[in-house]
Every structure is written in structure tokens, then in C-alpha cells.
Amino acid sequence: MNKTININLAQIFFQIDEAAFHKLKNYLDAIEKSLQQEESKEEILKDIELRIAELFMERQANERQVITLKEVDEVIEIMGKPEDYLMDDEETTESFQKAERKPLYRDLERGYLGGVSSGLDHYLNIDAVWIRLFWVLTTLFSYGIFPLIYVILWIVTPAAKTTAQKIAMKGKPVNLSTIEEDIKSNYRKVSDKVKNADYDKYKENIKSGSSKFANWSEKFFTKLVKWTGKIIGICFIIFAGFGLLGVLIGFIAYSGIELFGNADIDRSVFVIGIPHFIQLLSVFLTSVIIMFYLIILGLKLMNPFIKQLTTTAHVTLLSLLFVSIAFTTFLGIKKAVQEEIRAEVTQIDNINLKPKDTLQVNMTADPKYDEALKRGDNMIKYNEQDEKVLYGRDVWLKIIRSQEERPQIAIVKKSGGFSIDKARENAAFIDHRYEFSENSLTVDGYFISSIDHKNMEQEVRVNLYLPEGQTVNFDKNVSRFYLKSYDEDAYRINDSLFDHTLKFNENKVICLDCDTIK
Numbered sequence: 001m002n003k004t005i006n007i008n009l010a011q012i013f014f015q016i017d018e019a020a021f022h023k024l025k026n027y028l029d030a031i032e033k034s035l036q037q038e039e040s041k042e043e044i045l046k047d048i049e050l051r052i053a054e055l056f057m058e059r060q061a062n063e064r065q066v067i068t069l070k071e072v073d074e075v076i077e078i079m080g081k082p083e084d085y086l087m088d089d090e091e092t093t094e095s096f097q098k099a100e101r102k103p104l105y106r107d108l109e110r111g112y113l114g115g116v117s118s119g120l121d122h123y124l125n126i127d128a129v130w131i132r133l134f135w136v137l138t139t140l141f142s143y144g145i146f147p148l149i150y151v152i153l154w155i156v157t158p159a160a161k162t163t164a165q166k167i168a169m170k171g172k173p174v175n176l177s178t179i180e181e182d183i184k185s186n187y188r189k190v191s192d193k194v195k196n197a198d199y200d201k202y203k204e205n206i207k208s209g210s211s212k213f214a215n216w217s218e219k220f221f222t223k224l225v226k227w228t229g230k231i232i233g234i235c236f237i238i239f240a241g242f243g244l245l246g247v248l249i250g251f252i253a254y255s256g257i258e259l260f261g262n263a264d265i266d267r268s269v270f271v272i273g274i275p276h277f278i279q280l281l282s283v284f285l286t287s288v289i290i291m292f293y294l295i296i297l298g299l300k301l302m303n304p305f306i307k308q309l310t311t312t313a314h315v316t317l318l319s320l321l322f323v324s325i326a327f328t329t330f331l332g333i334k335k336a337v338q339e340e341i342r343a344e345v346t347q348i349d350n351i352n353l354k355p356k357d358t359l360q361v362n363m364t365a366d367p368k369y370d371e372a373l374k375r376g377d378n379m380i381k382y383n384e385q386d387e388k389v390l391y392g393r394d395v396w397l398k399i400i401r402s403q404e405e406r407p408q409i410a411i412v413k414k415s416g417g418f419s420i421d422k423a424r425e426n427a428a429f430i431d432h433r434y435e436f437s438e439n440s441l442t443v444d445g446y447f448i449s450s451i452d453h454k455n456m457e458q459e460v461r462v463n464l465y466l467p468e469g470q471t472v473n474f475d476k477n478v479s480r481f482y483l484k485s486y487d488e489d490a491y492r493i494n495d496s497l498f499d500h501t502l503k504f505n506e507n508k509v510i511c512l513d514c515d516t517i518k
Contacts (some may be wrong), residue, residue, distance in 0.1 A: 004066055007173045010050040012057070016067035018226060024052075024072050104311055105160035105169040122169050149322065152290075155297045158308055233301030240294035247291065251284040271334050271418070277325065281329055285324040289317055334418065342457065343423035344414040351407040351436055358405060358501060361464070362475035363397070363445040378458075379453055390449040394459035395432070396483040397443070399491040401504070401514040402465035409441070412461040415453065426453050432460045445481055466491070466504050471512065 003018040016024065032045060056067055068120065104123045121128040139147050160169045188336045270276050299306050309317075353359055368495035378392040402408060413430040419422030432447040447460050461483075466472065473481075476499040484492060491509055494504070503510045 009056070010046070010053040012053045014056055014067050015071075017065070017069070020067055020069045020072045023069065023076075028070075034165070038270055043364050055079075059161075076504050088410055102170070103168055104157055104270060104314070105166075106157050107166075107169065108159050109166075113176070113238070115159060116150060116153045116157065119160070119169065121158060148325070149318070152293055152318070152321070156314065157311070157315040193425045229301040233298040236298030236301070240298065244288060244291040244295070247284060252281060254280055271331050274331070274334075282324050282327045282331065285320055286307075286328050291319040292317070306393055341418065341420060341423050342414060342416045343420050343427055344412055345424055345427045346410055346412045348408060348410045350404075351409055351441065353407055355405070355469075357439050358471040358473055359466075360440040360473050360475070361478055362442055363395075363477050363481050364442050378454060379452075383448070388451050390451050390454055390458075392447050392449065392458060393408070393445065395443075395447060396459070397444050397460065397462045397464060397478060397481045398483045398485055399467050399493065400463055400487075401431070401489045401491065402467050404465065404467055407467065407470060408465040409436075409443075410465065412463060413447075414461065415449075415458045416456040426450075426458070427454055429453065430458060430460065434462070438490040445477075468505060469503065471501060471503045474498045 004015050005018060005021045007014050007021065009014055016228045028045075028049070031048060052075055055078060056071060059071050059074065061066075071337060102123055105119050106366035107118035108115045110121075110128065117131040119130045120131050124131075134149055135147075251390075270279055296309070334425050351359070377379065380388055381391045383389045411432060411434070413432065414428035414429040415423055415430065417426050426449075430447050430449045432444055434441065434443040436442075441464075443462055447458070449458055462481075474493075476495075479495050479498040482493065482498075491504060493509055496512055497509065497514075499512055501512045503512055
């Protein structure tokens with residue numbers, strides 16, 4: 001049975017067994033003794049204790065684990081023995097060249113915004129000026145993608161605040177010699193500034209009351225920022241948690257329906273020509289990684305001492321995020337292009353009507369598809385073969401003058417697509433029909449198409465070409481589909497003239513039975 005002792009090391013509490021405690025105490029006493037002649041002794045000891053506390057925390061599985069001789073020996077081996085600590089500048093310089101694997105930190109001392117570029121300077125060994133120039137150029141030509149990556153790096157990359165973090169950021173081993181050298185260097189810089197200061201000028205301007213107010217203000221705003229950060233962190237965690245859950249459920253449900261189900265889903269949001277599952281996966285990865293980093297940010301705001309992700313994990317996640325954002329942006333651009341390109345196919349037929357006969361024109365609906373739809377809307381229905389079809393009501397009738405001897409009908413089918421050829425193919429797929437029999441022309445007031453063509457802005461234009469002197473009787477229901485046109489070759493008919501016998505002469509439309517009806 002071993003006796004344990006509670007110790008306070010750099011304001012962090014540890015439980016350590018008695019033998020390990022004595023060895024650690026002797027180690028720290030030896031370091032303190034070797035620093036008797038140093039002006040910056042207190043700062044060096046404070047940072048050495050903080051580094052030892054960090055190493056102990058890395059080796060603890062939980063807060064209640066007791067520090068043993070094994071952990072103390074490992075820490076002493078990393079930090080170096082006190083006798084190794086007393087070395088001249090030449091030996092110290094040589095030890096710096098034995099670089100460890102550098103972690104990524106933000107360098108606040110050399111940074112302009114968040115220290116990301118100056119941190120990457122140490123990590124990649126590339127001058128920060130070139131990195132900052134890279135951010136500026138990519139911001140102009142990446143539609144906001146690279147600024148988003150910069151903000152994410154700012155959020156997830158810890159700042160190098162302690163002496164140990166600043167040393168590790170530069171790729172140097174964090175031990176007694178490097179800590180001592182760094183603090184001595186900083187201490188000399190501060191001493192030089194203090195020696196060159198004009199004390200008489202400062203004594204005249206500083207008052208004891210202002211000093212107390214400054215101290216109170218600093219404490220107040222520090223606490224305010226701390227609690228505000230905790231509240232924001234909680235909000236981030238709640239928002240990102242629900243968002244992550246929603247994205248996960250939506251991805252599983254949507255991809256499950258796509259792969260195995262037979263339910264109706266809106267395929268118009270997808271880009272034609274690319275598997276739907278790949279598009280879903282791209283959006284899913286983008287959303288999940290962003291939500292994951294928001295959760296990490298929330299946890300960091302609540303507890304700054306939470307363990308960081310490894311560099312490998314950061315690089316992997318950010319690489320996936322970059323690829324998924326780039327691919328999602330590509331999908332958005334391609335989708336916009338698909339919806340902008342439109343094409344049409346036209347079918348023109350003669351109407352075998354005798355010159356003196358009156359043409360009867362009416363629009364018809366199939367009871368199976370006769371739904372009250374607005375213009376531009378469509379609906380998924382089942383046909384007689386129990387197959388899904390797209391049902392639309394965008395059918396328009398235009399009446400045009402003709403130089404031919406007999407009437408003609410032109411069915412113009414229009415559709416969108418990601419290329420001219422694909423748009424024409426989609427337009428040709430539209431099923432719209434008419435029938436002429438015994439002087440009567442019956443035109444469908446609807447069309448059928450593929451469900452994959454939903455939201456392709458499909459429509460049908462029925463152009464009726466009438467020769468001069470032709471008499472026509474339009475059914476009353478034709479007025480709902482009649483397209484008033486101001487083209488020079490188009491006839492314009494008042495709504496009151498439908499369901500009457502009309503004669504078309506040059507630019508005039510003459511009603512032959514309006515007086516009789518009246």
C-alpha cells in the first residue's frame with residue numbers, strides 16, 4: 001500500500017504517490033538551485049511547472065489516476081536533467097536543431113488577424129507573406145470558399161499562448177534548455193524596453209485611481225467575455241447537435257429511398273447525369289464536418305483545456321471539407337446551367353379542311369389527369385400501365401395568319417436541360433396529342449412527360465395557322481389556353497368572341513353570329 005499526496009502544479013491538482021513526489025520535488029529543487037543567478041528565474045520555473053503539468057495530463061487516463069514513478073521518470077527524460085540544463089549558447093543552438101514533429105498553432109505575436117498565416121509559416125516553413133498573398137488571391141477567385149476555410153482554421157487551431165506551445169510551434173523540443181532560452185530572450189527584450197522608457201513622463205500621467213479602475217475593468221471584462229463565450233458555446237453545441245442529427249436522419253432517409261424505396265421524392269434538386277447518391281454524400285459531408293467543428297468550437301468556448309484533435313485528424317477533415325465544398329459548388333453551378341439552357345422541337349401538320357367549311361376547335365382534358373393546377377405547376381400521376389408520369393398544364397394556343405390554302409397546326413414542345421442536345425431530347429419526350437375528325441380539331445389541354453424532367457420548365461405551344469377567309473368556331477374552353485400575342489402575324493381575339501363563329505380577313509376578326517346571339 002502506497003501513500004498518495006495532493007499537489008498543486010501550475011494551478012492544476014494531481015494525486016501523486018509519495019516516492020514519485022519526492023523525486024519530482026528534488027528535480028524541481030535542483031532546477032531552482034541552478035537558476036539562482038537568473039533574473040527571470042520565476043518565469044522560467046513557472047513555465048517549466050506548466051510544461052510538466054501538461055505532460056502529466058497527457059499520461060492520465062482520468063483525473064483520479066495517481067502519478068507514479070513511471071510517469072515522473074518519463075517526464076524527466078523528456079524535459080532533461082538539471083545538469084543537462086546548464087549549457088552554453090553553442091550547445092543550446094545545436095539542441096534546437098533536433099526538431100520534433102511540429103504541431104499547428106496560431107502565432108498571435110506575428111499575426112494580423114487570428115495568427116493563422118504566421119502559424120502556417122512555422123508549420124510549412126513558408127514565409128507568412130506568401131501565405132497571406134495566397135489568401136488574398138484565393139478570396140477574389142474562389143467565391144468565398146477559401147475565406148470559409150480560413151475562418152474554420154481560425155476556429156479549430158489553438159493559439160500558441162504558453163512558452164511550451166510557442167517552442168513546439170517552431171519545431172523545437174520542449175525541455176529545460178529551450179524553455180530557459182526562450183524566456184531569457186523575451187526577458188531581455190522586455191528589459192531593453194523598460195530601460196529605454198521615460199519614467200518621468202509616465203509618473204506624471206499615471207494616478208493610483210486610474211490604475212485601480214483599470215484593474216477592475218480588466219477583471220470585469222475578462223469574466224464577461226468568459227461567460228459570454230460559455231453561453232455562445234452552449235448555443236453552438238445545441239444548434240450544431242440538432243443540425244447534425246437532422247442532416248444524418250435526412251441523409252439516411254433520402255439515400256434509403258433513392259437506393260431501395262419507391263416513394264415519391266423531388267428529383268428536381270439533383271443535377272442530371274450525376275448519381276443522386278454521390279450528390280447527397282457531398283452535401284452530407286459538407287454539413288456534417290461544419291457541424292462537427294461548430295460542436296468542437298462550442299466545447300472549446302466552454303472548456304479551453306479540452307484536448308485538441310490530432311494534426312492528422314485536422315488535415316483529414318479539412319481535406320474532406322475542401323473536396324466536398326468544391327464538389328457541391330460545382331453541382332450548384334452545373335444545376336444553374338442546366339436550368340438556363342432551353343430548346344424546343346416542332347411538329348407541323350396540315351389540317352385537311354375544305355375551303356368553305358368551318359373549323360371547330362376545342363380543348364379537352366382527360367378525366368384521369370384533369371387536376372386544378374396553376375400555370376407552371378406539375379404533378380406526378382400514374383398512367384394506365386401503373387407507371388409514374390409527370391402531368392403538366394402548361395399548354396398555350398396561339399392563332400397566326402397563314403399564306404397557305406389550308407389551315408395548319410404546329411405543336412412546339414419546349415424543355416430545359418444541361419445542354420442543347422439534352423434539352424431537345426427532353427422536349428421530344430413530351431407527350432402531347434391532338435385529333436382532327438369531321439371538321440373538328442380537338443387538342444389536349446395537358447401533356448405527359450418523365451418524372452425526371454420535373455422543374456425543367458416544360459411547356460407546349462400550339463400554333464394554329466389560319467388562311468385568309470377561314471371561318472372558325474372556338475369552344476368556350478379555348479379561352480383558358482388562348483395566348484394573346486402582339487406579333488404582327490398573330491390574330492388577337494377578345495374573350496367575348498369565343499363560342500362564336502369567326503371569320504379571319506387580313507388583320508380583322510369578324511364575328512358572323514354575334515348579332516344573332518344578341
